[in-house]
Amino acid sequence: MAARAAKRNGGDVASESAVAATVKALVAMIGEGRWPRGTVLPPQRELAKLLDISRATLREAISVLLTTGEIRARDNGRGFTIADAADRAEGAVWPHAARYSLREVYQLRHVVESYAAQLAGMSRTDADLANLRQALEAFRSAARSADLTAYAEADFEFHRSILAISGNRLLIDMHHTFAGVMLESQRMPALRPGDLWPAVKEHELILEAIERGDPDGANYYMRRHISMGGSRSGLAPAELP
Structure with a gap:
């Protein structure tokens, strides 16, 4: 889906990177309520297949969504949760704080x-x-x-x-x-x-x-x-x- 959208907009991904297209696609799907806020985002393998993208591209897009506060890493370290209103109010966070300030x-x-x-x-x-x-x-x-x-x-x-x-x-x-x-x-x-x-x-x-x-x-x-x-x-x- 993200890859196909990028191709429609520019022939390939010359005008918009695959990562940017994936971020936009995921944000739109979240905004449309495909996955309710507070629920768990589908597994990466499922998302990559749904969006017709590589796992590497998906990982980069997820990193962006983590930084913007659109999603949150689960406490058990397995997967991600769609941020609710309270989470989003906290704003952007530095994702590498555990290793480097x-x-x-x-x-x-x-x-x-x-x-x-x-x-x-x-x-x-x-x-x-x-x-x-x-x-x-x-x-x-x-x-x-x-x-x-x-x-x-x-x-x-x-x-x-x-x-x-x-x-x-x-x-x-x-x-x-x-x-x-x-x-x-x-x-x-x-x-x-x-x-x-x-x-x-x-x-x-x-x-x-x-x-x-x-x-x-x-x-x-x-x-x-x-x-x-x-x-x-x-x-x-x-x-x-």
Whole structure:
């Protein structure tokens, strides 16, 4: 169903990722009362078959729904419950709190990504810049349409591209290892009330510094962007990197 909807809207999933389409399909089905609030979501195998998607895509979509508070993990660790009104009132939650605090993630990103931006300012190629511009345009498009799933994914891709341009394989591997955690941290700002455009403007400043071969500027604007992202995620001023 989700895969078929994505194909109808764009030929394949070029205009909307399979994960975004799956999230929208599940939210619509919940809103229509297919599964009453407070009841258990069907098993993943059943959902994947119903929506005609892979289990991997479904797991990503469920991660989004957990972050937004649409569903909750069951206390026994088996499956998920459709959030009721009281659950939804609590708002978005940080899903990796048992392993890492959101503050720790932003501290790591502050160090790793600012240095990666600095390296990118010294080693970027025309092809690298073209990829960054494409990621930025996807970010702008998602902000215009208020597509929060696409917004977080485009944000992640912009930052991932900068890590790749840095050429430091250890930084790249570290980011890849914790990709799921990083992506969730980039979903958090979009899930809180506020304007989506400040982050777009911050990306523009980072890209401009990399384009003109200004490593110190790229480092500075990335550090500021990460700090602002932490603030938009709900971190207190004393917790910001």
